[in-house]
Amino acid sequence: MARQERAIRTRNALVESAAVLFDRDGYEVASLATISARAGVSSGALHFHFPSKAALADAVVAAAGDRLLRITREREALPLQTLIDASHELVQGLGSDAVLRAGFALSAAPERTRTDRDLRRRWREWVEGIVVRSERAGLLAPDVTAGDVAAAVVAVAAGHEALGHQDPRWLERAPLTRFWAFLLPRVVGAARVGLFVAAGDRERVPGGDQEPVPAELPQAELPS
Template identity: 70%
Template sequence: MAKQERAIRTRNALIDAAAELFDRDGFEVASLATISAKAGVSSGALHFHFANKAALLDAVVGVAGERLRWITRQRDALSLQVLIDASHDLVQGLAQDVVLRAGFALGSHPERSEHTRDLRREWQSWVEATVERAAREGALMPGVATGDLSAAVVAVAAGLEALGGRDHRWLERATLTRIWTLLLPRVVGPAARDLFVAAGRAVIEKAPCMTAR
């Protein structure tokens, strides 16, 4: 059991180190030697867990995908509020969680395998489905096109992700709150507007898999 736990810790350390170096230096620049050194393990230990750098890419994206799954989990709220809350959690995750941030960037990398998840596409699909549920719940004003709202939410997240890479102020909660404050009156009627909180409801507690390992 102790040996298995050590193996898990080593694998997690390698994924964390790879994510940080891929995010900081780029996939092409980061080497297996620097990844193993940052993780504090030998090159042999790295190759025991991962055959090559592409396998590490897949592992980073896989862990990031589990964190995205937590962000898009079922919540006890109207679907439009669920969307608001999840968008805040995603942006905060991109600011604070290097594995999530690297996973989003690597999901469309040329070195990805055919089995690598595309997290941006998964986020887009989830947004589209959630907006459709919000429309069925009657949350949207007549004439609001679900496709247009979905595109706006996806574009905002992508824009904040890109801008936040240079200036983390773009990833502050207040930035997305201002965007939702502008957007909500254009998609929700006055009678229902007080049902939704542009800043997100309470700050969502971190998923267990996002805590320090």
């Protein structure tokens, strides 16, 4: 059992190391020797777990996929609040978690891996499903379609991910909170805005220990 636990720790250390270096230096530049050295693992141990860099990339994508599954888990909340919470968790995760960040990037470049997991597609499909649930629950305004809401949310999350490469403040809570504060009155109508917390449920979203921000949020300066 101790040997198995060591093997798991070694494998996890290699995946974390690979994710950090893929994210920082790029897949092509990161070498197996650098990955093993950063993980404190011998080259022989690396090749025991992963016969190639592509196999390591597969493992990073798989680990990121597990994180995405946790982000899109069922929650005890209205479907639209679940979407708000998950969007915050995803965007903040892209800012703080190299595995999630590298996994998203690698899954969009199938020539670098042997996996067919497209994490952005999985996120889009989940968003589309949760918005349809919100529509069926009568949470959307009569003149709002589920497709329009899903498209806006997916586009904004992708935008935050892209902008975050240049300015990490886009991967913090405040910019996404402003988006939801702007969108919610249009999506659910003024009468239902009070049902939702634009900043995400502070009891369920990591980093959400500050006071919740209502949808009627005053304007604030965006990252430049």
